Amino acid sequence: MDREDLRAGVRDASPLFLGIVPFALVVGVAAVEAGLTPVQAVAMSVIVFAGAAQLAALELIGETAPLSVAVVTAVIINLRMVMYSASIAPHFRSFRRRIQAPLSYVLTDQAYALSVARFAREGNTDRLAYYLGVAGSIWLVWQVGTVAGVVVGAGVPPELGLSFAVPLVFLALLVPAMKDRPTTAAGIVAAVVAVAAAGVPYNLGLLVAAVVGIVVGLAVEVGEKV
Amino acid sequence: MTGHGYWAVWFAIVVIGVATFALRFSFIYLFGRVDEVPPRVRRALRFVPPAVLAALVAPALVTIDPDIGVVASLADERLAAGLVAAGVAWRTENLFLTIAVGMGALWLLRFGFGMGL
Numbered sequence: 001m002d003r004e005d006l007r008a009g010v011r012d013a014s015p016l017f018l019g020i021v022p023f024a025l026v027v028g029v030a031a032v033e034a035g036l037t038p039v040q041a042v043a044m045s046v047i048v049f050a051g052a053a054q055l056a057a058l059e060l061i062g063e064t065a066p067l068s069v070a071v072v073t074a075v076i077i078n079l080r081m082v083m084y085s086a087s088i089a090p091h092f093r094s095f096r097r098r099i100q101a102p103l104s105y106v107l108t109d110q111a112y113a114l115s116v117a118r119f120a121r122e123g124n125t126d127r128l129a130y131y132l133g134v135a136g137s138i139w140l141v142w143q144v145g146t147v148a149g150v151v152v153g154a155g156v157p158p159e160l161g162l163s164f165a166v167p168l169v170f171l172a173l174l175v176p177a178m179k180d181r182p183t184t185a186a187g188i189v190a191a192v193v194a195v196a197a198a199g200v201p202y203n204l205g206l207l208v209a210a211v212v213g214i215v216v217g218l219a220v221e222v223g224e225k226v
Numbered sequence: 227m228t229g230h231g232y233w234a235v236w237f238a239i240v241v242i243g244v245a246t247f248a249l250r251f252s253f254i255y256l257f258g259r260v261d262e263v264p265p266r267v268r269r270a271l272r273f274v275p276p277a278v279l280a281a282l283v284a285p286a287l288v289t290i291d292p293d294i295g296v297v298a299s300l301a302d303e304r305l306a307a308g309l310v311a312a313g314v315a316w317r318t319e320n321l322f323l324t325i326a327v328g329m330g331a332l333w334l335l336r337f338g339f340g341m342g343l
Contacts, residue, residue: 019321026325040235047243056282057242064229067238074242077278078249083271086253086263093257104251164304164332165325167286168311172324174279175315187276191284198285206281213277214270221269 002126009133012118016110020138021145023051026165028149029156030055033163034062038150045146049105049139052173053077055166065203073206084112091119091127103131111135181224186217283308303335 024045031041036058048054053074060070084107092100111134118125156162178184190213197205230238253263263271287308311328318324 022322022325035229036235037232040239043236044239044243047239048246049243050246052279053242053246056278057238059282061230061235061238067230067234071238071241071245073278075245075249076274078246079271079274081246081249082252083263083268085250089253089257092254100254101251104254105247107250107254161332161336162329164286164307165329167283167304167308168325168328169321170279170283170286171308171311171328172315172319172321174276174283175312176319177275177279183273183276186273187280190277191280194281194284195288195290198289205285206278209281209284210274210278213280214273217273217277218270 001132002129005126005129006133008118008125009114009130009135010137011133012114013110013134013137016138017141020110020141022165023169024142024145025149025152026169027051027054027058028146028151029153029162030058030062030149030166031146032150032153034058036061038154041150042143042147045143048074049142050074050078050081050108051142052170055169059166060203060206063203069203069207073203076207076210080109081107084109088112088116091115095128099128103128103135106135106139108135108138110138182217182221185220186213189213189216303332306335307331 027045028041031044031054032038036044044054044058048057056077057070057074060073061067085104088107092103095103111131114134115127115131118130119127153162174187178187190209193212194205194209197208199205200208287305307328310331311324314320314327315324
């Protein structure tokens, strides 16, 4: 393993910690507010290790939506991982089978983006070392941040409205995701449907809104090409 | 407090975790047999993040009051704080700044006037 590439991975990931730490803190706080025990909260971060999906599931668990809705919502949010998996797979081809599973487990938006960019740019990178540097350090920072959030969340008065940080995180992720007309249309339509369907039982309004948004996005994209 | 049983929550956590791992491992495992995500699926997946995230954000900022009818009631100070945060997110694309400014705006609107600011 090339230590230089391992270090390069950690170094490239480190500016991202500025975003990952507050995100992890919010997830820790949200888990406590949703009624999870501290052990459950930390275990969720270790087992799931996907921030937006964790937050969405926690919101739904806290509102006592059926757990099946929480699970389906989290899985939909994580569907994008399939794209990353397909895109990074050729780079992992030469690795032994048994390490491909743990490498998959730590695959995140950031680890994917940084690694694929580096592999394309510098062909002689030790891919395993670089990926481990990026993904491993992100994993560690995420877990420590969640634990800190759980500790903080247990002692904060509810009037401060710390749970408002949850939609703020989603907002910060949403804005760059709306980067052209079709994606913007998908977001706006999903928002309108979600507000209109807020009273629908079992929080199914969320899923309906997401599906309508995706369909509208596809329709706008097709319309642009005609 | 969740309204769900202790073990039910554990079960949900494990199911989400296993499903998420399966999504991450899917093509890394299959590679060699399947080359890539079909283009149609890929195109649809592109719209998942904006649609899902918007559907999560909007009801947290705006709620419709059934008594007023169609008019959206401004859900206390959350909508204003959310709009300020959206502006910061748009200009900076910085998660930390978005949370900090959004929470600051919420506290200012909620407590600031009471303190004579």
